[in-house]
Amino acid sequence: MRIKDFKLERFFAEHEFSVKYVLGASDCEGIMQRDLFSMADKDSLALWNNLKLGYTESQGHPVLREEISELYQGIEAKDVMVLAPQEGIFVVINSLLDKKDHVIVTFPAYQSLYEVAETIGCEVTKWMPDPFNNWELDVDFLRRNIKSNTKLLVINFPHNPTGYLPTKEKFLEIIEIAKEHVLYVFSDEMYRFLEYEKTDRLPSACEIYDKSVVLFGMSKTFSLPGLRIGWLITKEKELFKKFSSFKDYTTICSSAPSEILSIMALRTKNRIIDINLKIIKNNLNLFESFVSKNNELLSFIKPRAGSIAFPSLNKKVDSSNFCLNLIKEKSVMLLPSEVYDYKGNNFRIGFGRTNFSEAINKLEEFINEKQF
Ligand SMILES: Cc1ncc(COP(=O)(O)O)c(C=O)c1O
Structure with missing residues (x-):
């Protein structure tokens, strides 16, 4: 079987572990093993200890x-x-x-x-x-x-x-x-x-x-x-x-x-979901104010669920160049719509990470420096 490259996964493979901020991630903040164990019930700890x-x-x-x-x-x-x-x-x-x-x-x-x-x-x-x-x-x-x-x-x-x-x-x-x-x-x-x-x-x-x-x-x-x-x-x-x-x-x-x-x-699960929803809602609020401050460059349909959204850029700014330059200059990774073979001028942003506000500050610096 010959299959085409998975564009999104190739983009991640190239940049995910070399940038400081993965602002386009779709997963929620990864759990530390020690935290998972501290939340675990007795029976699952027994399963773990007796695991062959x-x-x-x-x-x-x-x-x-x-x-x-x-x-x-x-x-x-x-x-x-x-x-x-x-x-x-x-x-x-x-x-x-x-x-x-x-x-x-x-x-x-x-x-x-x-x-x-x-x-x-x-x-x-x-x-x-x-x-x-x-x-x-x-x-x-x-x-x-x-x-x-x-x-x-x-x-x-x-x-x-x-x-x-x-x-x-x-x-x-x-x-x-x-x-x-x-x-x-x-x-x-x-x-x-x-x-x-x-x-x-x-x-x-x-x-x-x-x-x-x-x-x-x-x-x-x-x-x-x-x-x-x-x-x-x-x-x-x-x-x-x-x-x-x-x-x-x-x-x-x-x-x-x-x-x-x-x-x-x-x-x-309920504890994990509650933590993640809190992070997502907080980051979404930050992003909403960020978009309203930069509404000449960006627009955004606020989701009702999930950890991601697909904002669009003003037509004068190409989303692939925007994302690649952002990686190069600020070590912040967003996903350009090109990795989805989508014709619009969008990027994917993720709300599930705890360093979201730091990453948004970097994005703001980038936008101000470029004077889009
Ligand atoms: C919609 C959708 N389906 C399936 C997957 C695959 O999940 P995993 O990367 O855990 O294999 C993803 C991962 O991004 C996804 O977004």
Whole structure:
């Protein structure tokens, strides 16, 4: 299989560990191991102390799958497969799709959500949001673009990179359309539980539609991307079997220590989520005032969930040059819209890090020095 470069990940690989401020990150501030252990309950500490570092169960540690199933209504441990989040995307798309299939994907998107399908040879329709209307998606576009060979709808809410979260009504309408046309739905829910108002939280697709596959994991909401633990959920038994067979060619099973650390974190999830929401809301407020001070250069649709947004720059300033010069001159990394193959003049900014205000000060210095 030959696949195109993953532009966003290549950009991260080049800059993430050499800059001082990763202002475009989508994860929340990473947890220190000592802090996770200090929050851990007795049972998970016992699991840790008695951990044998052999191969693990391919589907995932039974206790971890139990913890994961409790995040959902009507889901059991047997419906959960533990794997790395990125691996989950690769497994689902490869297991589900053939060359002849048509796929509709919300766009811009985390590249693997459409690139794997394009590499297989599928026809991919990109479902674009409206940048002049709060990044809204037009449900009629979805209706109009479903064809006889449409097999899969890929959605991602809260959305990377815009932070868009549809209303519950709109989300249910989208799922109803998939049901009417018997489409599979692959719902990437990596930023779930980061809704700023709890009442805005959507049901998980796996709670309301049996032909859905859900992706979630420890990387964003739970501050533990270094564990490389995520999961897929589906109630479709045949699909589940296909995922298991495919996974034998990717990782076979997950990392034993990471599974136990994930159990620890999920057992203290509300504390972690509260800390992260506090950081995000605080940083969002800072950024709102920053944008209003610099409104000739910047505009911004405030998200209702998640740890990122996709502000746009005044047309005279090219976002790729802006981001590259910012890295060079101030050691601050934002992600230009070019890494998403998005035609607008935007950049991705992240609100989950504790050094956000320092990074914004550097950004301000840069803007003032350049006199944009
Ligand atoms: C929407 C989305 N899906 C999947 C992933 C993959 O997660 P991970 O990097 O933990 O494998 C990411 C990571 O940025 C993401 O933003």
